[in-house]
Amino acid sequence: MKQVKPLPISKSTVTKILDRYSALIVTLVIIIIATMVKGTDFLSVQNFMNILRNNSVIGIIALGMTFVIISGGIDLSVGSVLVASGAVIIMTMNATGSILLSILAGLIFGILVGLINGLIIAKGNVPAFIVTLGAMNIYRSVCQHFMKGGGFTSTSPTYKDISNGYLFDVIPLPIIYFLVCCIVMHLISKHTRFGRHVYAVGSNEKAAKLSAVNVDRVKILTYVTMAVCVVIAAIVETSRMNSINATSSGHFYELDAIAAAVVGGTSMAGGRGSISGTFFGVLILGIMNNMMVLIGVPPFLVGAVKGTIVVLAVLLQKREKD
Amino acid sequence: MSKRLLEMNHISKSFGGPLVLNNVNFTLEYGEIRALLGENGAGKSTLMNILGGVVNANSGSIQIDGSPIKINNPSDAQKHGIAFVHQELNVVNDLKVYENLFLGRELRKNGILDTKTMKQMTKDVLDRMNVHLNPDDEVRTLDTSYKQVVEIAKALLQNAKIIIFDEPTTSLTNVEIEKLFGTMLALKKLNVSMIFISHKLKEVIEICDSYTILRDGIVVTEGKIQGGESKVTIEDLARHMVGKDVFSHTVYYEREFGQPILEVDSLSFPHHFTNLNFSIRKGEIVGFTGLLGDGRSEMAQCLFGCYRHYTGDILFKGQKTLINSPMKALKLGIGYVPRNRKENAIIRHLTIKDNFSIVMLKKFVKGLFIKGREEREACVCRLQQLNTKIGSINDLITSLSGGNQQKVVLSKWLESNPDLLIFDNPTQGVDVGAKNEIYSIIMELSRQGITIMLLSNEAQELIRICDRAYVMYHGVIQGELGRSEMTEEAIMVLATGGTLN
Numbered sequence: 001m002k003q004v005k006p007l008p009i010s011k012s013t014v015t016k017i018l019d020r021y022s023a024l025i026v027t028l029v030i031i032i033i034a035t036m037v038k039g040t041d042f043l044s045v046q047n048f049m050n051i052l053r054n055n056s057v058i059g060i061i062a063l064g065m066t067f068v069i070i071s072g073g074i075d076l077s078v079g080s081v082l083v084a085s086g087a088v089i090i091m092t093m094n095a096t097g098s099i100l101l102s103i104l105a106g107l108i109f110g111i112l113v114g115l116i117n118g119l120i121i122a123k124g125n126v127p128a129f130i131v132t133l134g135a136m137n138i139y140r141s142v143c144q145h146f147m148k149g150g151g152f153t154s155t156s157p158t159y160k161d162i163s164n165g166y167l168f169d170v171i172p173l174p175i176i177y178f179l180v181c182c183i184v185m186h187l188i189s190k191h192t193r194f195g196r197h198v199y200a201v202g203s204n205e206k207a208a209k210l211s212a213v214n215v216d217r218v219k220i221l222t223y224v225t226m227a228v229c230v231v232i233a234a235i236v237e238t239s240r241m242n243s244i245n246a247t248s249s250g251h252f253y254e255l256d257a258i259a260a261a262v263v264g265g266t267s268m269a270g271g272r273g274s275i276s277g278t279f280f281g282v283l284i285l286g287i288m289n290n291m292m293v294l295i296g297v298p299p300f301l302v303g304a305v306k307g308t309i310v311v312l313a314v315l316l317q318k319r320e321k322d
Numbered sequence: 323m324s325k326r327l328l329e330m331n332h333i334s335k336s337f338g339g340p341l342v343l344n345n346v347n348f349t350l351e352y353g354e355i356r357a358l359l360g361e362n363g364a365g366k367s368t369l370m371n372i373l374g375g376v377v378n379a380n381s382g383s384i385q386i387d388g389s390p391i392k393i394n395n396p397s398d399a400q401k402h403g404i405a406f407v408h409q410e411l412n413v414v415n416d417l418k419v420y421e422n423l424f425l426g427r428e429l430r431k432n433g434i435l436d437t438k439t440m441k442q443m444t445k446d447v448l449d450r451m452n453v454h455l456n457p458d459d460e461v462r463t464l465d466t467s468y469k470q471v472v473e474i475a476k477a478l479l480q481n482a483k484i485i486i487f488d489e490p491t492t493s494l495t496n497v498e499i500e501k502l503f504g505t506m507l508a509l510k511k512l513n514v515s516m517i518f519i520s521h522k523l524k525e526v527i528e529i530c531d532s533y534t535i536l537r538d539g540i541v542v543t544e545g546k547i548q549g550g551e552s553k554v555t556i557e558d559l560a561r562h563m564v565g566k567d568v569f570s571h572t573v574y575y576e577r578e579f580g581q582p583i584l585e586v587d588s589l590s591f592p593h594h595f596t597n598l599n600f601s602i603r604k605g606e607i608v609g610f611t612g613l614l615g616d617g618r619s620e621m622a623q624c625l626f627g628c629y630r631h632y633t634g635d636i637l638f639k640g641q642k643t644l645i646n647s648p649m650k651a652l653k654l655g656i657g658y659v660p661r662n663r664k665e666n667a668i669i670r671h672l673t674i675k676d677n678f679s680i681v682m683l684k685k686f687v688k689g690l691f692i693k694g695r696e697e698r699e700a701c702v703c704r705l706q707q708l709n710t711k712i713g714s715i716n717d718l719i720t721s722l723s724g725g726n727q728q729k730v731v732l733s734k735w736l737e738s739n740p741d742l743l744i745f746d747n748p749t750q751g752v753d754v755g756a757k758n759e760i761y762s763i764i765m766e767l768s769r770q771g772i773t774i775m776l777l778s779n780e781a782q783e784l785i786r787i788c789d790r791a792y793v794m795y796h797g798v799i800q801g802e803l804g805r806s807e808m809t810e811e812a813i814m815v816l817a818t819g820g821t822l823n
Contacts, residue, residue, distance in 0.1 A: 191691040193683045200680055203671040210660050211680045212652035271671035
C-alpha cells in the first residue's frame, strides 16, 4: 500500500524562468548596457532600494490583481478604492487619533468593497470588467465630491513612521511590507485550498463547479483578497505622503498592476500565473522606469516607452500551444 | 503502374523521442472509404496531421494522382484537395449555412458581397450531396448531424478529393449517424475518397471499404472489409488494435443488492425532464439511455445539485433530501463523472495531482495549509489502484491519454468514498482496451457496494454491464428493461418513442 515512487520534477525552475522571461531579460540587458555606457549610478544599492520602495505600493496591488486575473476576472477599481480607503483611514485617524482604529476602519471598508464587487460578479453574473469599471468611477467621484477635489492630510505625528522608517537603517519599510505580502500571497496561492481553487475556477469554471468547488465563494473571496491588498497599499501610500488626494492619488494604478501581473506571466484568460512571476514583473517594470529616467528619456514619453515594452514583451513571451 | 489517389510511403516521424510513426505506408483509392484504426497514441493523429500539413514527417514521400507532392503547411494540403472534418465542429453558429460555407473566401461583385451566387453555389453543393438544407438557415438551429453536413459541404466547395473524418459520430445520435453515412455514400459516388477515424468498430464495418490498423506507430495490418471469401469481424479489428483478445471475456457477474439508496418521485424540471419515477438499490448498476434530447444528462446533473429549482422528491438513503448544490451532493455521498471530459471534468492548467485532489482537498488540509505529502501519497495510491499510466503526478493532466484522464477523474471521486456514482458517457473518446478496463472497474466498484448510474448513448455499453436500464425519450422514462430484456432492438424501440409488446 505505502509504495510511493519518487516524484520527478518535470523541469527546473531556472529553465522555466528563463523560458518565460527570455524576451524581458533581453530587453533588460540592452537597457542595462545602455545605462552603463551612460555612466549612471544604476548599479548602486541605494538605487535598487529606491526602485523597490517606489514600486512597493503597485507591487502589493499587483499581488491581489494576480489572484483576480488567475481566477478569470479583472479589477479596474483598485486605484479608486486606494483613494477611498486612504480617505477612510485618515478621516478615522483625525477623528480618533488612533492608528490602530484607523487601520481597522480601512480594512473593514476594503472588505466591504471587495464583498460588493465579488457578490455582483459571482451572484449577479455581471462581467467583472463592467462591475469594476463602474466601481472605479463611483469611488473616485464620491471621494472627489466629499474631498472637494482636494485631499486629506493626517494630523497624527506618528502615522508617517509606518512607511518612512528603515529596517536596520538600510531597508526602507515599504520594501519589507511588499516582501511580507509576497510571501503570504505565495503561500496562499500554492499551499491552501483557496489558492488551489482560484486556479481551478480560472482554468475551467464548469469543471470546478462539477467537482463540488464553491465557485461563487472562491470568486467573492478573490475580490475581498484584492481589496485587502489595496487597503495595505493605501496604508503604505498614505503614511508615506501623510495625506491622500482625491484627484491625483492612485491614478492608473490598475493598469500598472495589471501590466506587472501580465509581464510576470499571468494569463489574461485565467488559470495560469504565479506570485513569483508577478514579483519579477513588478521588479522588471520598476527597473525599466528607473533606467529610463537615468538615461534621460523625456518624462512625458516614459509612458509610451513603457507601454511599448509591455506589449512587446508579452508578444514575445512563449504562449500556450493548444 | 495503377493510379491511386493517395500514396503515403515510408512515413517516419519522431518528436525527439521514440518513433511515433515507423515506416508507415498508407494508400487510398478513388472513391474509397478507408478506416484508420488504432488505440489512442498509436499514431493515427500524427499520420493525419502529416497529411494535413500540421506537422512535417522526418522521412517518406506523399503522392497524389501519381505525382509526388510536398505538404508543408495546412494551406498546401487544402490546395491538394485534402480536408478535415473535426470531432469538434468548426462551424460558426451565428452565421447562416451559406455564410459558413464561404467563410474567409466570400465572393464579391463590385466590392460588395455576391450573396446570390454564394447561395446558388451552396444549394448546388447540397444538392450534389443529396441533402435538403436551406442555405439561409442559421447554423445554430441545426442538429449536430446537419452541422457536420455544413462542414462536409464546405470541404466539397473547396474541391476536396480526400476528406478526413476524425471520430465524426461521437456526438451524433443513431438517426444522425445514418444520415451521415448516407452523405458519405453520396460523396463516394462523386469519387471523393474518405478516411474514417473511429473507435466504434461496428460503424467501421458498416460504412468502410477497407481498413488500416496502426499500433505503436507501425501498420500491423490492412485489408478489405468485405473481402468476398472472408468477412472481417469487429473482434478481428479489435484484436489487431490492442494486440490481444478483448471481447472474449465477459465483465458482468451476478451480485446481491441492498436496500434502495436512491428513490426519485415525480422529479421534473421544465424543458428538460418530466415526472421521473425510479428507485435504485445499493450496489446496483442501472443504465440510462436515449437519443439526443432525452433529458438524461440534465437529470443526472439535477441529482448532482445543478438544477436546484427542481420539483418532485429525491429520497437518498431513505431520507427526503433537497440537493441544491454540488457541494450538498458531495456531502450526501454522490459523485459525478460528467460527459465531455475536456469541457466538464478536466482542469487543463492543473497537474494530475491537483486534478485528483480538487474534490477532497479539505481532507488534506491540516491547519492552514495543504499537507503535500499526504496529498501525493493518496494520489499515487488511488491511481495505482486504477492501474493508471502516468509519468509524474506533477505533469499536466492534458499530457495523459483519454482513458487515463478518465481514471484521474474517477479517482478524485473515489477519494470521497461515494455511495452513489453517476457516470455520464464514461468511455467517450476512450480506446477499446481502456474501455474494457473502465467496465471492469465499474463492476468492481459495484461489488464493493457503490451504487452506479451509468448514462450512455451506446446500447452495447449498457448491455455489457448494467443490471437494469431505463430508456428515456423527450424527458420521460419510456420504459424499463431488466438484464435479460436488454437488447439493442428493445432499447432502440423505446428510445425512438415506441413501446414494447
